[in-house]
Amino acid sequence: MKKTHQSTDHSDVCSICYTRPNMPLVPPLNFAMIASGVYRSGHPNKQNFAFLRKLGLKTILYFAIEDYPDEMQHFVKQEDIQVFQYRTEGNKEPFSEVNHKDITHALVKLLDKRCHPILIHCLKGKHRIGCLVGCLRRIQNWSMTSIFDEYRRFAGTKVLADQEFIEMFDRTLVPYDPTYKPAWLQD
Template sequence: PDPLPLFDSQITMASEKLVPPLNFAMVAPGVYRAGYPNKKNFPFLQKLGLKSIMYLCEDDYSDENSSFLKANNIDIFLVKISGNKEPFGEIDQGQIAGALVKVLDQRNHPILIHCNKGAHRIGCMIGCLRKLQNWSMTSIFDEYRRFAGTKIRIADQEFIEVYSAVVHYDAANAPKWL
């Protein structure tokens, strides 16, 4: 018997390379984390059907990425935070709390949260999210270290540990996994 014919869409899918951004992972259903996406990552991001992207950095968003967002009708939340770099940089708890309000609103899902490398700023934010989910500090730090690799920042872990800002999220639109 003849092999089953391939449909055009199957051929296209098989030949299209899907490359996730650096340090990409699912945080929870509808929430993803990563490093800064580039043009090679755009087909992968399209497959996620993103509604929103949150960028955690003091820098402006690139024109190329902004054009991609506009073409794909993806909202952008710019959260201009500095990293916890000794001796002067420190993430603001209020900014993290404000960002978490957006992450905890299902109307913004699916959402990709990213910084430049997908390790430190995002690691702090996800650590704070995990505190809201009542994870143990051991599990939170294990997850942080998994993405930070050999560049663990004690200041990041201290930030997560002492984080206590109240997150005023909309319970009616909060995800079930919270």
């Protein structure tokens, strides 16, 4: 029986996107599943690409002022992932607040199963994403105690401005299409 030799030269494959078969999968900082097909994290980096590829992402919602680094731009283009960037700052008393329009737009995307699998992230996956997830939990009719408990697991002790934002958020103003709502969203 003749053995065939497989080349290990992968020079024709993008070095950022190629992963070796035995390479460990490394999730981004503060990664977690929010609901089926919906994930949260801090800013992904090159070491996280193989892990993200396994998720089969269709959409990323990115909450940060900064543009994606070149390697991340290349990755999302290579994987044909649609990215929505929200250039919003976090809630910082007394003058800075997450943009309500950005949160509402992001929630519409989260509540549209055509965008799934979807990743939402900011730089560390704590405060801005915590506010977004808290507002999603309001739509899911979670108790405020449970919402803030989940928020603190990721964000730690800085809660007052974010807590107020989540409490004051009017979930009835999120215009999602019931035809495309995910199975995990109850009316």
